Amino acid sequence: MCKHDSGQSLDNSHASYCAVPLPFFRPAAIPRCQTSPCSAIITMSTSEEQNLSAHLDTIFKQKKVLRSVVKRDLKSMDPPLRSQQDEAIQRIVLEAPWFRACKRLCAYISCSALREVDTTQILSHILQKPSPESDLEMRKKLYVPRVEDKNRNMRMLNISSTEDLIANSMNILEPAPIDTGGNDREDVLLADEPVDLLLLPGLAFDKAGRRLGRGGGYYDTFLTRYQERAKERNWKQPLKIALSYSVQILDEGTIPRTPNDVLVDALVSPSGLIPISPAALEICH
Ligand SMILES: Nc1nc2c(c(=O)[nH]1)N(C=O)[C@@H](CNc1ccc(C(=O)N[C@@H](CCC(=O)O)C(=O)O)cc1)CN2
Ligand SMILES: Nc1ncnc2c1ncn2[C@@H]1O[C@H](COP(=O)(O)OP(=O)(O)OP(=O)(O)O)[C@@H](O)[C@H]1O
Numbered sequence: 001m002c003k004h005d006s007g008q009s010l011d012n013s014h015a016s017y018c019a020v021p022l023p024f025f026r027p028a029a030i031p032r033c034q035t036s037p038c039s040a041i042i043t044m045s046t047s048e049e050q051n052l053s054a055h056l057d058t059i060f061k062q063k064k065v066l067r068s069v070v071k072r073d074l075k076s077m078d079p080p081l082r083s084q085q086d087e088a089i090q091r092i093v094l095e096a097p098w099f100r101a102c103k104r105l106c107a108y109i110s111c112s113a114l115r116e117v118d119t120t121q122i123l124s125h126i127l128q129k130p131s132p133e134s135d136l137e138m139r140k141k142l143y144v145p146r147v148e149d150k151n152r153n154m155r156m157l158n159i160s161s162t163e164d165l166i167a168n169s170m171n172i173l174e175p176a177p178i179d180t181g182g183n184d185r186e187d188v189l190l191a192d193e194p195v196d197l198l199l200l201p202g203l204a205f206d207k208a209g210r211r212l213g214r215g216g217g218y219y220d221t222f223l224t225r226y227q228e229r230a231k232e233r234n235w236k237q238p239l240k241i242a243l244s245y246s247v248q249i250l251d252e253g254t255i256p257r258t259p260n261d262v263l264v265d266a267l268v269s270p271s272g273l274i275p276i277s278p279a280a281l282e283i284c285h
Helices: 046-075 079-095 120-127 218-232 278-284
Strands: 104-106 141-147 154-159 165-167 173-175 197-200 204-206 239-243 266-269 272-275
Touching: 046 204, 079 120, 079 266, 120 141, 141 173, 141 218, 154 218, 197 218, 239 278, 272 278
Parallel strands: 104 141, 104 197, 197 239, 239 266
Antiparallel strands: 141 154, 165 173, 266 272
16 A cells, blocks of 8 residues: 555555545445455445445546546647647656666557647657667567457557557557567566556546546556556556646546546656655655
8 A cells, every 4th residue: 555745545445536525425335446356245235336326427427527627728738838848758757767777668659639748759769779789688678558449458568669550440559469470469467577667648637646537447447457466476566657747737636536546656747756655755765
């Protein structure tokens, strides 16, 4: 479990769930994890189930409203300011000791139509062809997202070149499941070695680690699965670092949260790294 410097719990099962507390809502009755067997059988009466479902509906509606507000703000961002922030964020990542030291990572392929923080320079840096004198040890292994279906299933597959990418139906570049040699690409959830770092996209964030995604549940599902695997194998948990324009950082308490929402460890904004969890505070020292 992570603790804020304020002492607030960052454990996904214990932190507060939503912006608007509802008196009938009983967090203890919520299944903690829907992707792995639960240790306790939770029984709810029909009326409790109805209350829970109504409560979750309210949160999803609040998220939907917030998404449209943030999308509007992103749309009205001045293009030169956006480029300046894209540059600053990528420079901060590329120069950071936690990025330089990382050996394996998952990162998103930014989509300009979605007005996401650009990752082009970060990806080019990782994928650049090694010169004869460059140290092979310095190379990083990169995994990028591939949406498998509309049921929250997303895999992170290994690529070694941007030529491995093709646009999907949402016009986001992603890898084909088979490489040019006819082999299955390595799936990070099946890999024998852990990743150190996850660079995450999102629509909005706060300084308590909350993250508002695009509503597909892909990232929260993937993060839960990966963290379970790391726990089973006694691996160090990777740092979850989200890249955010200034306008995407909202006041604490504004982003509604359900039990499935995974908190991030830190944000990179144009003004620098914003550490949130103890693991992130550690990398600052
Ligand atoms: N660059 C990038 N890759 C990613 C994600 C992402 O957020 N960014 N994903 C993260 O999950 C997954 C894809 N999920 C996506 C979910 C929604 C939309 C999208 O276009 N949403 C529209 C709204 C569509 C609607 O409401 O019907 C939008 O946000 O404007 C795109 C990707 C995997 N790859
Ligand atoms: N770990 C999970 N297990 C089961 N369902 C999940 C999980 N994570 C999210 N979901 C479901 O996915 C749907 C979308 O969730 P939500 O609106 O919170 O997505 P999001 O956080 O915006 O998207 P993303 O996770 O892709 O960034 C919801 O129905 C939610 O209950």
